[in-house]
Amino acid sequence: MLSKVNFGFFLKGVRPLIWLILFTVLLQIFFARGGTVYWQWGPLSLTSLGIINGSYVFCRFVLIIFMSTLLTLTTAPLEISDALESLMGPLKKFKVPVYEISLMLSIALRFVPTLMDETEKIMNAQRSRGVNFGEGNIVKQIKAVVPLLIPLFVSSFNRAEDLATAMEARGYRGGEGRTKYRIHFWKRNDTLACILFGLTMIVLLYLRNW
Amino acid sequence: MSIHFEKVNYIYQADTPFRHQALKNLTVSIPTGSYTAIIGHTGSGKSTLLQHLNGLLKPSSGSVTVADKTITAVTKNKELGELRKHVGIVFQFPEAQLFEETVLKDIAFAPKNFGKTPAEAEQIAREMALLVGLPEEVLQNSPFELSGGQMRRVAIAGILAMKPDVLVLDEPTAGLDPKGRHEIMQMFAQLHSQKQLTIVLVTHQMDDVANYADHAIVLEKGEVIASTSPQEVFKDPQWLLKHHLALPKATRFAYELQQTGKVVFEKMPLTEKELAASLVDLLGKGGN
Ligand SMILES: Nc1ncnc2c1ncn2[C@@H]1O[C@H](COP(=O)(O)OP(=O)(O)OP(=O)(O)O)[C@@H](O)[C@H]1O
Numbered sequence: 442m443l444s445k446v447n448f449g450f451f452l453k454g455v456r457p458l459i460w461l462i463l464f465t466v467l468l469q470i471f472f473a474r475g476g477t478v479y480w481q482w483g484p485l486s487l488t489s490l491g492i493i494n495g496s497y498v499f500c501r502f503v504l505i506i507f508m509s510t511l512l513t514l515t516t517a518p519l520e521i522s523d524a525l526e527s528l529m530g531p532l533k534k535f536k537v538p539v540y541e542i543s544l545m546l547s548i549a550l551r552f553v554p555t556l557m558d559e560t561e562k563i564m565n566a567q568r569s570r571g572v573n574f575g576e577g578n579i580v581k582q583i584k585a586v587v588p589l590l591i592p593l594f595v596s597s598f599n600r601a602e603d604l605a606t607a608m609e610a611r612g613y614r615g616g617e618g619r620t621k622y623r624i625h626f627w628k629r630n631d632t633l634a635c636i637l638f639g640l641t642m643i644v645l646l647y648l649r650n651w
Numbered sequence: 652m653s654i655h656f657e658k659v660n661y662i663y664q665a666d667t668p669f670r671h672q673a674l675k676n677l678t679v680s681i682p683t684g685s686y687t688a689i690i691g692h693t694g695s696g697k698s699t700l701l702q703h704l705n706g707l708l709k710p711s712s713g714s715v716t717v718a719d720k721t722i723t724a725v726t727k728n729k730e731l732g733e734l735r736k737h738v739g740i741v742f743q744f745p746e747a748q749l750f751e752e753t754v755l756k757d758i759a760f761a762p763k764n765f766g767k768t769p770a771e772a773e774q775i776a777r778e779m780a781l782l783v784g785l786p787e788e789v790l791q792n793s794p795f796e797l798s799g800g801q802m803r804r805v806a807i808a809g810i811l812a813m814k815p816d817v818l819v820l821d822e823p824t825a826g827l828d829p830k831g832r833h834e835i836m837q838m839f840a841q842l843h844s845q846k847q848l849t850i851v852l853v854t855h856q857m858d859d860v861a862n863y864a865d866h867a868i869v870l871e872k873g874e875v876i877a878s879t880s881p882q883e884v885f886k887d888p889q890w891l892l893k894h895h896l897a898l899p900k901a902t903r904f905a906y907e908l909q910q911t912g913k914v915v916f917e918k919m920p921l922t923e924k925e926l927a928a929s930l931v932d933l934l935g936k937g938g939n
């Protein structure tokens with residue numbers, strides 16, 4: 442394969458969602474009507490259209506998961522936001538704040554692990570003060586979240602402010618005319634991937650109308 | 652409350668490529684009623700060890716015994732509530748745990764969770780606020796309006812309000828000014844001597860170890876390399892250097908003085924007081 446990703450990882454990505462997928466597929470198979478009827482019991486029926494729809498849904502789900510696994514395993518988050526910035530480039534003509542959007546995205550992505558660390562720490566601190574997360578009835582559980590969310594909000598706001606100050610202190614003045622640290626080049630593989638995708642799309646469109 | 656670690660291993664993110672063994676076959680005891688300091692280079696596993704004391708982390712293998720409760724890899728979370736009442740942990744930068752509308756309510760949070768009535772909890776909260784030196788007039792303020800040092804005090808009071816038998820402190824004075832640091836360390840020392848609290852202190856300040864602790868555990872890369880008195884730990888500067896540890900100020904001064912060849916200390920002083928006493932002694936004997 443083009444991406445050198447082990448096939449096992451794709452299957453791992455599917456596993457947590459398998460019940461959701463099966464549920465949707467079964468719904469489709471048993472409740473969709475139309476085509477030849479093979480079997481019927483009360484409101485449930487097994488029809489040819491149901492089976493076709495079911496397999497469509499199954500393929501869609503699996504493909505979505507495979508694609509997103511492929512993207513996240515091969516491409517660093519920052520590269521994704523760089524790519525978005527350059528793809529949205531033409532929108533600059535329409536006064537869309539492309540730099541700002543991509544900066545926001547990079548910052549958000551950058552702070553996901555930090556936020557997870559922080560969550561873990563605050564949960565530990567509140568557990569030590571006698572909070573039981575994920576135990577008791579629903580009211581209790583919602584109450585338990587308050588001592589977690591408030592500190593998280595407070596620290597996120599503080600961090601945002603610190604970050605803004607630090608950026609200004611280092612001379613950030615918005616995106617216009619800013620040079621880049623990572624520069625991407627168009628390689629042969631990129632052309633190849635584009636052509637491949639184009640062909641797949643044409644074939645799929647053709648099959649659909651046929 | 653006696654605390655004993657028996658062959659404890661702890662592995663972070665065990666089944667992933669990021670697997671990291673933070674504690675390695677660690678066997679150590681923390682004496683009941685002691686003031687134990689845990690020292691070691693950054694990343695040596697001090698915080699990881701602390702989180703085993705009230706079951707926030709469970710050993711991957713081996714067991715941790717606190718009083719009559721033994722925690723192993725298979726201990727259920729439900730069984731840990733009672734233990735958490737008795738072991739209070741003040742985490743690194745504990746002001747991150749504040750969330751209530753008022754200072755008083757935040758301090759009363761833990762006692763309420765552990766079964767005190769709101770009135771009792773408020774009573775305790777007032778006592779603790781006094782103990783950590785918070786002025787009366789801030790008690791009804793939001794904790795987020797306070798200065799950093801005051802927030803730290805609120806967070807510490809919030810743990811003391813649990814009235815724990817074991818008080819665990821992870822660098823409680825990091826980032827405080829010298830005066831605040833001294834006040835808070837004095838308060839812990841008082842609690843230790845007056846209420847016979849067992850204290851476990853993680854610190855990078857060797858002076859705190861010298862001044863307050865009566866037992867020291869030295870960690871390196873998840874292993875215990877010494878569990879003994881502070882006097883023993885600081886007796887060999889070469890050994891300390893090898894393990895990236897510093898000497899207390901007074902001890903370093905004494906060693907440097909001794910290197911000049913003019914004086915010989917019989918017993919290395921750990922604190923400024925001991926240093927002054929030995930110097931007076933040496934001068935009295937008529938050394939140069
Ligand atoms: N949540 C985690 N996931 C993976 N590894 C971790 C995690 N927490 C800590 N570690 C690793 O475990 C080791 C021990 O960490 P620990 O926090 O116990 O060190 P420490 O002695 O408290 O250090 P410090 O003096 O800097 O506070 C470190 O190498 C750290 O990178």
Ligand SMILES: [Mg+2]
Pocket residue numbers: 697698699743821
């Ligand atoms: Mg630590």
